[in-house]
Amino acid sequence: MSRSTLGIVMNGVTGRMGYRQHLVRSILALREQGGLALPDGTVLWPEPVLVGRNADKLEALAAKHGLSRWTTDLDAALADPANQIYFDAQLTPLREAAVKKAIAAGKHIYVEKPTASSLTGAQELARLADAAGVKHGVVQDKLFLPGLLKLKRLVDGGFFGRILSVRGEFGYWVFEGDWQEAQRPSWNYRAEDGGGIVLDMFPHWQYVLEHIVAPVRSVYAHAATHIPERVDELGKPYQATADDAAYGVFELEGGIVAQINSSWAVRVNREELVEFQVDGTHGSAVAGLRECRFQSRAGTPKPVWNPDIPNTVPFREQWQTVPDNGDFDNGFKIQWELFLKHVALSAPGTPFAHDLWAGAKGVQLAELGLLSAAEGRRVEVPELGRGA
CATH class of the missing domain: 3.40.50.720 (NAD(P)-binding Rossmann-like Domain)
Structure with a gap:
């Protein structure tokens, strides 16, 4: 050899x-x-x-x-x-x-x-x-994340029928750097240094959407700087000149609508730091970094809106997990x-x-x-x- x-x-x-x-x-x-x-x-x-x-x-x-x-x-x-x-x-x-x-x-x-x-x-x-x-x-x-590889498996297998929409949530709270050290370097929040969540994350969403669902044909976005002042690695306050959150609506080929929120100023109330939900006529799936859960057309419950009584339907328990069926590096x-x-x-x-x-x-x-x-x-x- x-x-x-x-x-x-x-x-x-x-x-x-x-x-x-x-x-x-x-x-x-x-x-x-x-x-x-x-x-x-x-x-x-x-x-x-x-x-x-x-x-x-x-x-x-x-x-x-x-x-x-x-x-x-x-x-x-x-x-x-x-x-x-x-x-x-x-x-x-x-x-x-x-x-x-x-x-x-x-x-x-x-x-x-x-x-x-x-x-x-x-x-x-x-x-x-x-x-x-x-x-x-x-x-x-991100195309090689286990969760998204499983999602791609579902798409390629025709599980969804006609895909209608994609919903994405990405982000976490990045500390301002004063009372707790920030998890990301300060240049991320300075536009003059190439910072900003749009420039950082929209390239990811482009290839994820194109390779797994369909190419992007239009974009409507709202960018925000929710935390206007942060503290750098030396303990010095600085003005955040770059966007730290972006809310995007993307129209994909075939009329599919994708909505993706990206934020470094959000506290996490989901299974993973990034999740994508794909809804289709025959089924839906939610994929994160490692796991992917799905619900078929036949397994979809029939909720009825009634705010006057407590909810008794265990919605999350009604989803199944896509098996690994292999090792992921x-x-x-x-x-x-x-x-x-x-x-x-x-x-x-x-x-x-x-x-x-x-x-x-x-x-x-x-x-x-x-x-x-x-x-x-x-x-x-x-x-x-x-x-x-």
């Missing part, structure tokens, strides 16, 4: 998501399992190069995990021919310039979403990558495996299912959602073709 080493420049791994999900639970997890086996018996061995702006943090991170390769010099990392892939989990405003450098250096590209701060920037990255002949992908991790790791196999095995010019063009669709929906919120109107979502 031969082993093929694949150098991966990982920029932004000192951040919460870049460290926890991409480095530890994906790349290091692949190394712990002995690498990624290919059909011909070759084993891909990911060799991360940690890149960032803080040398002390990088050195400590590398030492903690037994890694030797780290640098604050992105240009030097990109100049090394042993490094074939560039991964970016930096703040969004820093991403475009770094990805352009990596494309110019001939590296394959894998990035967090949003891929850019604007649709124009996202499309430019996709065009540049295509022109350079490099393979490229964007993280669309970490969603980020699953997509890393798919992209690494794409780099190793696919012919030049073969697009990855979740590439920079797919990422541009997410940026497009966020941009149009913000436009809708600013102008108070429904906005059409034009078809975004490859090379557009």
Whole structure:
């Protein structure tokens, strides 16, 4: 059995998501399992190069995990021919310039979403990558969550009949940072640093809706900054200039209506931090991060509105649970495996299912959602073709 080493420049791994999900639970997890086996018996061995702006943090991170390769010099990392892939989990405003450098250096590209701060920037990255002949992908991790995989199983099996609507609830209370430390970094609440829940979450809703239900054709959104002042990591108060909640209505292909609330200023009274309910003529389902419950047409109760007597119907108990029927790995790791196999095995010019063009669709929906919120109107979502 031969082993093929694949150098991966990982920029932004000192951040919460870049460290926890991409480095530890994906790349290091692949190394712990002995690498990624290919059909011909070759084993891909990911060799991360940690890149960032803080040398002390990088050195400590590398030492903690037994890694030797780290640098604050992105240009030097990109100049090394042993490094074939560039991964970016930096703040969004820093991403475009770094990805352009990596494309110019001939590296394959894998990035967090949003891929850019604007649709124009996202499309430019996709065009540049295509022109350079490099393979490229964007993280669309929620498609690989166990709950949504089960929901997709129901859709593909025709369980719903004609799908009518989707209802989504996402969010939790992010502490302001004064009497309890905030769970999210302060840049999330500054528009000038690429923050805002619309730019963060609408790209997720775009690919979830398109891949599981149907493409988005229009958006009506209301964005709000419910908590106008927060306290940063150094204990200093700052003005929140970005939206911390968004209430969106999306019309999907086929007349399906999706309503999704996204908020960092909501207390959770549901089973999981995100839940989607899909209703159809033949059945309904509610999917979260891990679980998915369903109710068929034949099993649907017949409630009668009567506010004068206590409710005695155990509505939640009348739903069944979709079985696992298999093992579910970490969603980020699953997509890393798919992209690494794409780099190793696919012919030049073969697009990855979740590439920079797919990422541009997410940026497009966020941009149009913000436009809708600013102008108070429904906005059409034009078809975004490859090379557009």
